[in-house]
Amino acid sequence: MSALNPASHGGLSKPALPFSPVTPLIFAALIASYFLFPNHLALATQILVLMIFALSYDLLQGHAGIVSLGHAVFLGLGAYGSAILARWGFTDPLLGLAAGASISALVALVLSPIVVRGSDFTRLLVTLGVASLIHEAANRMRDLTGGADGLADFEVAPLLGLFAFDFEGRTAFLYALTVFALVYAALWRVTTSPFGLALRGIRENSRRMPAIGSPVARHLAVSYLLSGAIAGVGGALLAQTSRFASLDMLGFERSAEIVMVVTLGGTGHIAGVSIGAAAFGLVKDALSTVSPRYWQLGLGVVLMASVFLARGGIGGLIERFGRFGRRA
Amino acid sequence: MSSLVAVLVDGVAYGMLLFLSAVGLSVTLGLMRFINLAHGAFAMVGAYLAVVVVAAGLPFLLALPLVFVVVGAFGIAIERTAIRHLYRRSALEQVLFSIGLAFALGALANLIFGPQQQAIQTPAWLTGRVALAGLDITSYRLFLIAMGAATAIALIYLFEHTLFGARIRAAVDNRRAAEGIGIQVERLFALTFGLGAALAGLGGALSVEMLGLDPAFALKYLTMLLMVVAIGGAGSIEGSLLAALGLGTIDALFKYLLPEAGGFVIFGLLVAVLLVKPAGLKGRAA
Numbered sequence: 001m002s003a004l005n006p007a008s009h010g011g012l013s014k015p016a017l018p019f020s021p022v023t024p025l026i027f028a029a030l031i032a033s034y035f036l037f038p039n040h041l042a043l044a045t046q047i048l049v050l051m052i053f054a055l056s057y058d059l060l061q062g063h064a065g066i067v068s069l070g071h072a073v074f075l076g077l078g079a080y081g082s083a084i085l086a087r088w089g090f091t092d093p094l095l096g097l098a099a100g101a102s103i104s105a106l107v108a109l110v111l112s113p114i115v116v117r118g119s120d121f122t123r124l125l126v127t128l129g130v131a132s133l134i135h136e137a138a139n140r141m142r143d144l145t146g147g148a149d150g151l152a153d154f155e156v157a158p159l160l161g162l163f164a165f166d167f168e169g170r171t172a173f174l175y176a177l178t179v180f181a182l183v184y185a186a187l188w189r190v191t192t193s194p195f196g197l198a199l200r201g202i203r204e205n206s207r208r209m210p211a212i213g214s215p216v217a218r219h220l221a222v223s224y225l226l227s228g229a230i231a232g233v234g235g236a237l238l239a240q241t242s243r244f245a246s247l248d249m250l251g252f253e254r255s256a257e258i259v260m261v262v263t264l265g266g267t268g269h270i271a272g273v274s275i276g277a278a279a280f281g282l283v284k285d286a287l288s289t290v291s292p293r294y295w296q297l298g299l300g301v302v303l304m305a306s307v308f309l310a311r312g313g314i315g316g317l318i319e320r321f322g323r324f325g326r327r328a
Numbered sequence: 329m330s331s332l333v334a335v336l337v338d339g340v341a342y343g344m345l346l347f348l349s350a351v352g353l354s355v356t357l358g359l360m361r362f363i364n365l366a367h368g369a370f371a372m373v374g375a376y377l378a379v380v381v382v383a384a385g386l387p388f389l390l391a392l393p394l395v396f397v398v399v400g401a402f403g404i405a406i407e408r409t410a411i412r413h414l415y416r417r418s419a420l421e422q423v424l425f426s427i428g429l430a431f432a433l434g435a436l437a438n439l440i441f442g443p444q445q446q447a448i449q450t451p452a453w454l455t456g457r458v459a460l461a462g463l464d465i466t467s468y469r470l471f472l473i474a475m476g477a478a479t480a481i482a483l484i485y486l487f488e489h490t491l492f493g494a495r496i497r498a499a500v501d502n503r504r505a506a507e508g509i510g511i512q513v514e515r516l517f518a519l520t521f522g523l524g525a526a527l528a529g530l531g532g533a534l535s536v537e538m539l540g541l542d543p544a545f546a547l548k549y550l551t552m553l554l555m556v557v558a559i560g561g562a563g564s565i566e567g568s569l570l571a572a573l574g575l576g577t578i579d580a581l582f583k584y585l586l587p588e589a590g591g592f593v594i595f596g597l598l599v600a601v602l603l604v605k606p607a608g609l610k611g612r613a614a
Binding site: 061067069114120121122124125126128129130132133136137140252253256259260263267293294296297299300301302303304306307308 | 357363410413414417418419420421423424425427428429430431432433434435436438439547551554555558562592595596598599602603
């Protein structure tokens, strides 16, 4: 199993620093982008949402070792949850975030008994099947979700009643950056806590953990719930900052995409996954405006190659570089 | 009443298409433990190949064996170059590789043929309708049912009653012992993988007439194929046949009787079956 997770070269030992030295660089780059690219804040906000979504899925795949083909369900539910709430007149953005997190957490809670049990293949199928089910449901409930047209006719009130969402997207970017920072810190805390270590133990050896008295099913269920809730926050943020919620937010392509993002970023490595998501968002935006077909072709080829070449992703590179630096 | 029977015939024909496309997936998953999300892409390759050679003037009935052989060879080539290194890798790595392959093939189809729907020219005797026991049935549906039934019988015979089948079952049950008595497991796996790809290609070629064909084909029907395998149980040919026919008829029935329910029933069924029997109806314990 350990071949599955190349990022865990160091076993269960904690890193020397309380956080990776790359972390300040990530945040410096994000803050700098606010001043350097004031005309591209909408893209930067979208990328922040992708980073949050990737971190939420990394908790599941990278730490708990659960591979899902339907994680976008939670992003979509969060988006619809906050958009529908806003259409009903509750336009406060923080309330929307809470609603997005709650509905996704609730659905994750209902699903966790079937996801937690079973082999990798049953998990893939169940997550895929449930995702198709929810996609179909959202498509059918036109009155609530707008069907294939999506939802665009909702308002978002000023943040904390003070900062209105402006046309250039400054408020949206800073709002998304703050949420990202909170999610990043929370996940750092969770994954280095005893609970996070127990998750890694389950991932590395799911037979031995019950033998030392670790409640495996409950740990996995909690991580699924938490991961769903964070994806819901990302979805709510996406709906509020783009003023749109649509079916493709919970579609299969997004679910498959996030598996790739997390794997290319380096499963189980929070900084690596964040950088991977940002890079993915940038490259996708640049290439898909040039030619979406070549983008898809390139993506497929990179994915196939990644299985053979870049095991460990960006996070693996950071770790290798970090060890090299310490040795010198 | 007669329209209900016509719907049922439609459902069985659709089920046979699903069976043809899914049985290879079931075999590679059950026997080699390889999660092949590119299986729908093999069907797509077969479908495009059929469209091209039929448009070039080859008769439809000759195009089918050609597709079978070419897609089978393509499957063996991919198995030999890449997939054989992935049998012992994690589910995640298998998923990543095969989904990458599906993406790349879909994008190639888009680059070569464009995003539009493709049509295939079927011979006149397949486009007509036949009166059968007072029913008016499209002859293409009957053809599909016959093809599916013939394939199912041939496969069951191959796996249960030939030396090839016995070797495969031996390799699955105990690979080391099978190798010890001189069975060339590697070659066996490559052949089986090729057979699965060839059947998927055949299924794809046959489905153009009924389901249409565009670059999204590979991913659009992947979910249905996976459901057939999940419900039927990985590695079981009878299970795949039962599941495919069941899914096909239930889908057709609900689209006819209760269109609002749509795909809902099918996905609900999947989750229900996996809850009650996690290994599928006829699955071997994985």
